[in-house]
Amino acid sequence: MARLNLTPLAWVAVMLMPLPLLAQQGGRQDLVSAGKCARCHVSSALEWGLSKHSTLTRSKSGRLPNCLGCHGESRDHVIDEQNTAKPDRMAHGDAIATLCIECHRHGCPRTSDLKNCQSCHHIHALVNPTLDAATIQRRASDLAALMQAYQGHLAEGERLVQQGQWEPARVAFAAALKDFPSSDRARAALAMIARRLQPGISGFKIVGNQFDAQSGLPREIVMDGSGIDLVLVPAGSLDLGTERRADAKPVHTVDLAPFYLAKFEMTQAQWKALTSANPSFHQGAKFPQADTMPVEQISWEDCQKMLAEINQKVPGGGFRLPTEAEWEYAARAGSTGSTDAAKILSLAWLRENSLIARAAPDPAAAPGAGATPIPREAANAGMAQMFKEMQRVEAAKLAAPDSYAPHPVGALQPNAWGLYDMLGNVSEWCSSLYEPYPFDAADGRESAGAPGLRVLRGDSYLDSAESADFTLRHSDRPGRKLRWNGVRLAFSPPAVEPAGRGSESRATTKPQ
């Protein structure tokens, strides 16, 4: 087994160099994956990172000798905090050599051995055993020096950003990018500066003077002429799902790019302005505030037509439905726990606060109640309470056949990110197909043309407070329209070139 013969100083330098940094060097997916693996398998990933295998971008066999290539995608293993799920593939004994000879078809160049690769080569530290220690140490030292310069430029850029010196900061980040041409961090910083230098988004007005420190995007914008108000949901990661329900587990981490989400559910007036129709059930004389109530009784397919209309009004388009991961991330607004039942009714219109036409409180006043007096025998048998409850329910049914309804949007408190009615009022269509977790936006569930159920999130005015939950996944056929299903718009901000020059292009995180 080959051993890395590094000085303690070189070891420190190597250990300081996180794998994500290696990933930034090449911008390669396999290096990003190695970064994930390195969260637990530090030494294995570092050893692999220093080997020639980490520099390969193609192989004779078609399979790269990296984490995923040898162990498979291993999704269950990656998200398993209890460490009970094994990787998809674990080669042992002769099977390891079988992997090696996919490329090294003639076996070891020194011994021609086709079976005993591990007698010289460590399974991950595939450093050529003929290399001398000085070469290995020099390689590590060069990387450490480059990292030091890169980090210096980043730190300088960030200091200048703090002072609002955008142009000098741009120069510092550009130098960092030159150190590591594929550095996502430097690239993101340059994009942020480009946005700060030209903050406007075509077709929108900026509300207030607050900008996201990470992306440089304005915190709130409003669409010209429509009154559609959008709040920036910052980039971040979310532990999506819950272990409490079969369809919402396993809990897994999803990384999200920044996006805009409508501050309010789309109103009947906004829908009507876009489509010239109002399909809502709750309208007319009984609901004088219908214009400000959420549009409902719309299908997912109706939403697609509406999106086509609204995207014609914005240069480059960009309006869409949120993915269900985006929805849950925005609804939680940085909180990790479950819904606080005590506060929920100050945030959400649910069954408990959505009874708009109360039934007669006195059962005796209800129609027909007098015809069914509580018999003496029932009272003696201790069943009076049951009688009263039955009468109350019957009276409520007679007095108020359509007694629950949504409310005007924005009438309750917003969540921590300024979004209103994320729970309750109407459920909101998401772009995602209702597929099992883990959520992966790239696995086809965001395909607009794919058949299947589409996700609805956020409960409605007919759901009870005790079961209201951000993690609850609901779904329906894309053509179905029920009177408690509505919509909230999402918007992908235009991507900018890192240097702030050149044409704008739409962010790549936009669902298909």
Added chain:
Amino acid sequence: MQCAGAGLAAAMLPRTVLTAAPAAGPGEFRRGGMVYRPLGKTGMNVSLLAFGSHTDRAYKLRGGIRNVLNAEGQARRDRQIAMALDRGVNLIDVYEHEGQWEPLARLLKPKRDQVLVAGAYDNPEFIGQNIDRLVKLYGGYIDLYRIRSETVTFDYKLLEQWDVLRRAKEAGKIRAIGIACHLEGPMMTALQELEGLDYLMLPYNFIHAKADYGQLLPAAAERNVGLIGMKALAAGSIVGLDPRVKSDTNPENPNFMLFNSAPGSRAILPAAVAELAKNLKQLPDESLPQAAMRYVYSKQFLSTNLVGMTDEQFVKDNCAALTRYDQLTREEHVALDSARNLTRLAGAGWLPENYQWLEEQWRA
């Protein structure tokens, strides 16, 4: 099904078996005297006999809400359910208008985790409330819940009702959701249109077995939707076809108790009645209703049969019929055939007025 000599003795005598015994269905098992089958894809095993929600009219309060039992009736009901539970029945239906929610909840409290409770409702605005009240009474969840509709019209009202049920299931309040309907066509539509359908309740007995010849059963099997039989005794009317039935068993249609001497009863179609009487003599140790129960028990596609039982003897007899449930003897087939023939000749009049849809929709 009160019958002199009927009961456990039914299993003792050798019988002429028409065909080889069918193999037990997948997942079926026997524990004690009861047989259990899986209910579709729900993961629940249900006893082949389930306790229906109907209560005894003779003990209902006069002058009050029509379906609530008086104290004596409630005590009888509690004894019947306790007896059924002792015999392995593990599914009890509890319909709101029977006034049994609270009494049953009290009875089941010590053994809630051993019993499956089924509920039903039909108004979408109030299904949510209805479910929440049931859930509070029954330890935080209800096992089965269904939309109950005689006709089921497939409009958005129904889809909304269904959506409320699905949401309650997703919230962990209900374990399995289904639909009960009196028509086969809407049931087919339900299979195709209702997402997450766990079970269907269909009328099924040896006379009303039209489902055998339609698309419903294969379609349900293909989707692994559980089937619960109801009207196994045609709302009690099959009980009235047996001369050995006690006169106080209170069937739905007393006028058609063929051998009842009560005023107003009448014997019609003498030849067919005589034929039935002759064939029933070949079943000395069991009643016609027990043979009828064996008929539905033998149908592997039915996970369970929901039967209204308003007398302890009914519970005993229906359970006793399970001692040999997977096949019918030649004599039983002959008796059932003659009863089927008699009811055909009698027209829909052998059923109470509010159950004549059985003849119209489900006669094979």
